[in-house]
Amino acid sequence: MLPKSGDHHTVPLSVLLKRESANEKIERPEISHGQASQSKKGEDFTFIKTECQRVLGDGVTTYSVFALFDGHNGSAAAIYSKENLLNNVLSAIPPDLSSDEWVLALPRALVAGFVKTDKEFQERAQTSGTTATFVIIEGWVLTAASVGDSRGVFESAEGAIYYLSADHRLECCEEERERITASGGEVGRLNTGGGTEIGPLRCWPGGLCLSRSIGDMDVGEFIVPVPYVKQIKISSSGGRLIISSDGVWDALSAETAFDCCRGMPADAAAAQIVKEAVHVKGLRDDTTCIVVDIQPPEKPEPPKPPSKKQGKRVFKSMFRKKHSESSSQVDKEEYSEPDVVEELFEEGSASLSERLDSKYPVCNMFKLFMCAVCQVEIKPGEGISIHAGTADPRKSRPWDGPFLCSSCQEKKEAMEGRRPSGASRYSSGSE
Template identity: 30%
Template sequence: MLCGSYFKTVFLRSARVCKLTPQLFLSAISRKSLNTVPAVAPSIDQLVTVGKLMADMDPNTNRSLMTVTSLEKKDGGCYASGGWKSEDGRLSCGFSSFRGKRATMEDFFDVKTCKINGQTVCLFGIFDGHGGSRAAEYLKQNLFNNLMMHPQFMTNTKMALSETYQQTDSDFLESEKDNSRDDGSTASTAVLVGNRLFVANVGDSRTIISKAGKAIPLSEDHKPNRTDERERIENAGGVVMWAGTWRVGGVLAMSRAFGNRMLKQFVVAEPDIQEQELGEEIEMLVLASDGLWDVVPNDDAVSIAQTEEEPEAGAKKLIETAFSCGSADNITCIVVKLYHDSTTESKTESVTTTETEKQPQS
């Protein structure tokens, strides 16, 4: 059973490594270096790789961007978790990612925060690859950076999200034009600009909020058998057919995605976007890949995450629950808790990220 863990403002933190169930390892984190330390149980033949906090400044936009995220996952990657708390104490997040029963890891996630003209912006994203990990990895590396550079990001966030999603899809396809592979990825992102929340979704990853204790989905899975999606696909000359589940052209079990060049005429990357004001009744966000949602209902996800005080422990518990309920997919989750008590003392930012990789064969 995963145990709870707490954010600390020191750079020594315990991490978790797993095969089928996590085991405890120690790791160290430094703001100025990227360290690789051997696991304390060398018989598992794995390494613990410690992530770092990266702060970059774009001199053209004066936008200071802090990235709170894991390293790129590779096929040997098994488990990653970490957390972060905002400097003003208004929110904290925890993230957890588990390869599960799959042979390879195709899930990626990203967490970023910055200040623009004195206003705090936070960005959270889940990217679930299919047919390979390249598309999901590309989104992690580029989507939020592209969004931040959109000239109307602060003035028309919804338009910026829509245009950035579709332009990033085009950029990815262009970057892969000489490759024979045809992988794709979902994207479910939550962007907080001041007290406004924008959720953009492509594919079957999902974002929900807890509002006064009730789970409310802010995205609807893009499945080929959805009436509006089926009509859109057929109007474009495509076909939706049953092949174990409903699939576009009998191939892809989602109707919108990044990548998937061969089906691009029908499988678009135009996101559905919802906007919410962050009132005091909104307590939590949960973003996850379908490895969670396939086996854990929305209401249960909120209930499980709320049993833990810290969001990192909540994200870990969701991962463990999905795995124990039979999820056969990669499972990745971000839990964001919102604190509306204005008297909360500011706390120093703390981040930990861990990831395991198999040692290369000699």
């Protein structure tokens, strides 16, 4: 869990979820959704799967998945990711975890699933690529993973906006540009001759504007599929999630997107956002939007702060202690201040070693004789620690897991610029 500033005190997510499940006043939210799109190239694809069932030791729980893939240089990578990414994420999670352990395991499982999807797609020797914004909602916990420049944004019922994805355009992040050049790529604008450079920063070879994606084997494996991951605990008053391709975000700010559809049901809201974006910029690119409303079960309409918030006070007390006033003082008030969204996890590093490190919760998530990325069985002594070859001797623990198979170790080295890029490993092909 991320540290919090000030005098607020956080509680481990596992404790929070156990308290929530034991409290009858806190119920699972109702989820409604809608999507809309206007197509220019036909390379945007969405994936929506609600009420996915997962068997626990003592019953069944459900979760929902909402994802958007914005393809480029063809649609093959977007289609492949739509069909395989969820299964690859789920395969990285042990089957015997409790509900709270499952949520804690998601950030590392998402990293493994993204890398596995990219690795398997590249073996098909097709040169297209795709962004991916992938959101899993389990109870009141929302976990988002993303590569590229599609975005996920959440607005709480109280009006606060939370950005759930990072923009992996080369223009936006100096650290990503330095990582690519250190790994063997070049970053620059399109040279039209005579020293004139135009357009956005691009990675060469290939001319891609993104630093992370799934696919794009013709550019180089320093364009990595390691996602930015953010996990938040939604307040009991709910909120609205928007997932859109850059066709929306090139035209609208997050505030404008939420404002233009306020009060509309999810399906109408998605259509309105796309309409507004096309009105501002014209249909220059595929423009796709998913809207997800996450609401308390007792409020079918878009939530508004009620005059009495006894249920909210119970929820709030689970994960925060206010230093300025006692619980008895709060009970005497007509209403308490709005709930807040709790940020539980955030990590954007491109290093696979850091992202799969066993320091994170659920340390025994990756099995000793199983590749942490592709989930193939590894014979004793054949697994390669993710720490092998680490430059920093303080972090070099070659005897410590998780472990990779030789193929995934090669993938890791390629992403770090320590072996020739994927373009030389796989033969070229067309879609």
